[in-house]
Amino acid sequence: MEELITEQPQEASELPLQLALATAERKLAEARLHIAELEALLEEIPEIFERKFEQRLQPVLERQERLLDDNAELRQQIQLLAPVPGEVRLRFNPDGANQGSLALPPLPSRPPIRRMGRADRQSPRAA
Numbered sequence: 001m002e003e004l005i006t007e008q009p010q011e012a013s014e015l016p017l018q019l020a021l022a023t024a025e026r027k028l029a030e031a032r033l034h035i036a037e038l039e040a041l042l043e044e045i046p047e048i049f050e051r052k053f054e055q056r057l058q059p060v061l062e063r064q065e066r067l068l069d070d071n072a073e074l075r076q077q078i079q080l081l082a083p084v085p086g087e088v089r090l091r092f093n094p095d096g097a098n099q100g101s102l103a104l105p106p107l108p109s110r111p112p113i114r115r116m117g118r119a120d121r122q123s124p125r126a127a
Contacts, residue, residue: 083089
C-alpha cells in the first residue's frame with residue numbers, strides 16, 4: 001500500500017507538469033503552423049508585388065501607346081503638309097479670311113519716292 005500512496009503524490013506533482021508540457025507542445029505546434037503560413041506568404045510576396053506593379057503600369061503603357069500613335073499621326077500630317085525643298089506653295093482663299101484665319105498686319109506705307117530730274121539737281125558749280 002505504501003507504493004500506491006507514494007505514486008499518487010508523484011502523479012499529483014506531475015499533473016501540472018504534464019499540463020504545462022501539453023500546453024507548451026500545443027503552442028509549439030501552433031507556432032510551427034504560423035511559421036509555415038508566414039513562409040508561404042513570404043514566397044508569394046514577389047508575385048504579389050509583380051501583379052501590383054503590372055496593374056499600376058498598365059494605364060501608363062496604354063497612355064504611352066496612345067501618345068506614340070498620336071505622334072506618328074502628327075508626323076504623317078507634317079510630311080503631307082510640308083513643302084518639298086524648292087517647292088513654293090501659294091494659297092489664296094478669300095473666304096478663309098472670314099473663318100478666323102490668321103490675318104497679317106498691314107505693311108507700313110512708304111513715303112513716295114521723288115524722282116529728280118536734271119533740272120531739279122543743283123550742280124556743284126552753282127553753289
